[in-house]
Amino acid sequence: MAILNTDRIITLKSRYSAVRKHSVSICTPLQIEDYVVQPIGDVSPPKWHLGHTTWFFETFILQPNFPDYKPFDPQYNFVFNSYYETIGARVIRTDRGNLSRPSVEDIYRYRAYVDSKMQLFLESDRMTAALEDLVELGLNHEQQHQELLLTDIKFILGHNPLFPAYSQEIDLSPSDQDPASMIKLNAGVYEIGFDKESFCFDNEKGRHQVYLHDFEIASALVTNAEYREFIEDNGYHDFRYWHAEGWDWVKQTETVAPLYWHFIDEKWMNYTWNGLEEVKMDEAVCHINFYEASAFAAWKGFRLPTEAEWEIASKHFNWGERWEWTGSAYLPYPGFKKEAGAVGEYNGKFMINQMVLRGASLATPKGHSRNTYRNFFHASQRWQFTGIRLAK
Amino acid sequence: MAILNTDRIITLKSRYSAVRKHSVSICTPLQIEDYVVQPIGDVSPPKWHLGHTTWFFETFILQPNFPDYKPFDPQYNFVFNSYYETIGARVIRTDRGNLSRPSVEDIYRYRAYVDSKMQLFLESDRMTAALEDLVELGLNHEQQHQELLLTDIKFILGHNPLFPAYSQEIDLSPSDQDPASMIKLNAGVYEIGFDKESFCFDNEKGRHQVYLHDFEIASALVTNAEYREFIEDNGYHDFRYWHAEGWDWVKQTETVAPLYWHFIDEKWMNYTWNGLEEVKMDEAVCHINFYEASAFAAWKGFRLPTEAEWEIASKHFNWGERWEWTGSAYLPYPGFKKEAGAVGEYNGKFMINQMVLRGASLATPKGHSRNTYRNFFHASQRWQFTGIRLAK
Amino acid sequence: MAILNTDRIITLKSRYSAVRKHSVSICTPLQIEDYVVQPIGDVSPPKWHLGHTTWFFETFILQPNFPDYKPFDPQYNFVFNSYYETIGARVIRTDRGNLSRPSVEDIYRYRAYVDSKMQLFLESDRMTAALEDLVELGLNHEQQHQELLLTDIKFILGHNPLFPAYSQEIDLSPSDQDPASMIKLNAGVYEIGFDKESFCFDNEKGRHQVYLHDFEIASALVTNAEYREFIEDNGYHDFRYWHAEGWDWVKQTETVAPLYWHFIDEKWMNYTWNGLEEVKMDEAVCHINFYEASAFAAWKGFRLPTEAEWEIASKHFNWGERWEWTGSAYLPYPGFKKEAGAVGEYNGKFMINQMVLRGASLATPKGHSRNTYRNFFHASQRWQFTGIRLAK
């Protein structure tokens, strides 16, 4: 059983502390009431995110490994569990918005309690390399929830009729896109997937060959201006651009623009971190779902890149402001294996009826992105910071 | 235009102040998070009740009658409107639980603002007898919401897996029921309905004759002990006692006991204002719906009284701990007329598919009950403080 | 045990035969395919009606009373049972339209088989006065289904895009309404309910006193012309006339006219037994639900009569073309008692959330109507031959 050396311990403790603090700093601009609500099933209340990420460390690190560890509150397991079927009964996701207790203050006390125990544990002689990996997974898990926190906070505030701003202090504003050119790559056998020493999720593992045909990919993301052209050319009313399922979605939801766009007094307004503002036309379009990304591409005479094309081409363009929809379904890489135990449920169980997104977004924590990262959502979801890069 | 004399003004101002304060005192034991959630459509978030009752005075008294009145926030009309179709667009009821803003603090400031303007207005020379009636309606409206506040708070806390207590300080505990005897009344033409000078709702007006047959009515409410017998005699599994619709409800919801009852470690526990406690068998059964009340009566070989029977017999028994289900559908009294304008929507529009409840509950504010009062709910609802009185 | 005399037997056998034949004659104009479909849950496939009415005699008369009776097919109990909870598992109502077998031919053979056994049984010495009552109930049950057969056939054909005619030969056409005058009746204690020797349903039994106030009731039904005025005066777009529930129904279903009305080429067309025809303005309006009847009355400054008013006044006007909505909820008469056994489920279990209709319709079999008859439907239902009589 490998004991960690002092340097590694110091680094890990410091990293643990930094990641944990970042979750709290994301919530600083909130009022207590904002922590509680859940407007749709996809969105979790911020206080749930804060509790759930803490529960991960309590359940997978402290309880099984730290002798005499006393849970902060035994009932929290029931409240903050998510989809891990091996860990007792779970709360139905859409019920999260009904729970006024534990209070926000209780949850911050829960975080402080678990953090202090974790700091003790990390420097104890119970700490092993295998557990270091699990801590690292916990920290990456928390970073995923940091992105979700921002995504969900935007939804909660952006669906309030008062359109409150989030914060003027946190800089999450996108840059203007440069004019796009097409980057050409040649056919051949390429390699994709993660093969470094550092952390990655199980779904990226297993670097492997793929055959790519000649393709072209845009150097920049589709802008709001370009997307407005699609709207004005009747794109949401012409079934020819849409998947049958996407067309049903358009008609049923009566969608005519990206999420957060509102046509007010003859102008397209956009709910942003600063409240309601006029749409900035040179920014990358955001908050569109796969159906919309795909319909836009069809209207433009292009297509979405596959995830392999994206990964191979990614060194030739800037990325990181939007999660970019690909034309690839979320499926296991060759040789994919679920890990044993509850942690093994992490990714594989979602490999059906989801599309892959590549890149990262402005809400992604620093250090949590890489060009092999495989994000995934259902084709209908658009509350994420999603965008479009065209290919041919 | 009748100007009010000083005494009447002082009385009204003092009554206004007392009623408004009582709403706040009901919420004192709450944490901020408890004000926000809406677990089911029937339940409104406490902060919505506080805002909505305030909106009533702002919309119906201050805006049309107080010159130069400046609304606290023009968007609040949209947020705190309820079902009054004549007053602009309304929020879909089930959306109330999604709104984190206005914050609880904002709403208390809203209340303070409107209360100060109301105090000015009540003593101004704009105040008339007709407006006094409207203020009185607003205060009775607020008292109705005080009862709903308690009802909804119990639901919110009672459906939290931590089962938090509400408050030890507020005394809302029921008394033990005396053994019931049957009170006999003779057939004949009787009069029911309200005919006094003081306030009543439009649905009670129009005192009128009804013919009653000989009947008997119980001197006391059905107790938890009696209801447990029904449960133990398989009452929830024998369709013969149930309306077809009630039977569908039982099977679909898999109900086997009153709301808030939990069978834990071989004991029937009950969520009360003090948290989870063993069921007190001599108290009146509570939180059952019309289907259950009716099935219980059928099992016992009795029936529910009609609302006319109840009103005529009410001077012969104690009432006021439970709203009591009657066998009467909620329909207009002879000669019922809707009043003009938004206030006219108050009651008449609900006169379909609802059953009448008579009496009052422990959550009813003092002075807000009378034996002509007609409460009404859908046969399936059981979050109210409802009980059973048998008849024959 | 009372044995029937020969005359009574001959009469009963002949009546049995006549009623049973009438069901078949209603179906004569149908094509096989028309017997099978179930466009909505309220409508049953005609072949189900033919089987279910036969099942009644097999289940309640032949099986328990006729020695050595061999069921035509033991599985038919499962297929043709309806809502009688005491008789085994029931088919979910909305599933009836999925069953292609038993075929129409099989069901006619089932009818012939049961009819021949019934004729034998009726003249056997097993036949008693109690059983005669049960046979009579079965025949009245079948007559109810004859009306439903016509109602459902109209729905099936009238919701087919080809709008096929039913039959030119069967005369079910309504008469023109005379101009209406108001009939005045004085307040007092009246008696309603059935008290004759002949057959009635359990819900009409128990003749009893009611107190009526002075009232007026129209001598004729509301015509299509009058109803068109309501439509043209924006009646479907003004919430003030509607119950809250009715208004939700209007908005959700986007209803703007009675069922079967279609606005084509600037004319109101009506699907009738002869296919699509222009609306005949002097006929009584038909196929409106309680919400519509009630909103129309409110618009006109009238109300619907109570069922007691209707019954007392009925000798003063013609009725029998439309089932007429009353303002009375369907509730038990004083002293109402469920009968024991499966037959006891006949009516009482539906006494919640239904409104009473009085009268009869052109689809009601001859001899199956009386002024004490209590029909009932949910306030939203309009596939029946319903109409409006105003009161004040």
Next chain:
Amino acid sequence: MAILNTDRIITLKSRYSAVRKHSVSICTPLQIEDYVVQPIGDVSPPKWHLGHTTWFFETFILQPNFPDYKPFDPQYNFVFNSYYETIGARVIRTDRGNLSRPSVEDIYRYRAYVDSKMQLFLESDRMTAALEDLVELGLNHEQQHQELLLTDIKFILGHNPLFPAYSQEIDLSPSDQDPASMIKLNAGVYEIGFDKESFCFDNEKGRHQVYLHDFEIASALVTNAEYREFIEDNGYHDFRYWHAEGWDWVKQTETVAPLYWHFIDEKWMNYTWNGLEEVKMDEAVCHINFYEASAFAAWKGFRLPTEAEWEIASKHFNWGERWEWTGSAYLPYPGFKKEAGAVGEYNGKFMINQMVLRGASLATPKGHSRNTYRNFFHASQRWQFTGIRLAK
């Protein structure tokens, strides 16, 4: 404009006639009632299939190309259209089961009318090579519906409580599977997709390279015996084998066995073309969905093959009794292009949230299968004749 030579015309007319007759022969064992019903949205009434396939020829061949062609009935376009958005309004799919008219007899007359016109047209000088392709598409379209006819007929009869047999005369019985061995193939760049002169669907076009890793694939299909082991080993109650979505499906539908399996008197029975029979353990398992196929493979320590692996390996094993689930999502091949016009909607619009099946089934018409054929269904569907081939 290429005119067809006489031989090609004779061949085409004869092929047209043969394909069209086969649809009729599939329906020969049906009773009229069986043509009408639609138990679930996935299933279409047989008479709709017969009409829709006829509508294809009328709409795409005769109307635009045959001068003076008079449609059999102009309203049939509305009734028999399916999902072709460019061709007028479409009937909501789930409504098909409500239409008793046109009658089965009418539809057979429709078929005869269109067939006689088609025979005239095929030998006319209006017939071109481009139209020949379109006729060929129409015939392949009809063959797809022949398979669906059998699939839907089995569902209709197999969900009838009488479990009627379809026909003893038509031989659609599966063979016993040989014991499976694993076939090994080496990594490398392979080619897949259609590149012959003959007919194929647009989704198979564009033969292209793919890189495959070393893999093994089973020589035979999974048998009922093997699948029963999965059931008996608690496979349907252990979430570890299932996708999250599949697990939700299991719990919500309470599924414990393949479609058509019934556990009766301690035996697994199976609804087959001959009625209810004991499960034949050596036959290939059938009527399982992707979730089940995938869970079975996970339980067994294997996986499903990708569609490329299947196509490359297909020459090494027998196939054609079951459509075989692959682990590939249904996505466009490189260079896929929708064709212009209504025919362009054929396949591309479904390329989201569907999984690819390869092979063919016993219900597939002769001559309608090839190893490049890409069938596709949603992961939850199991009414098709689907099976499992394992890979590693």
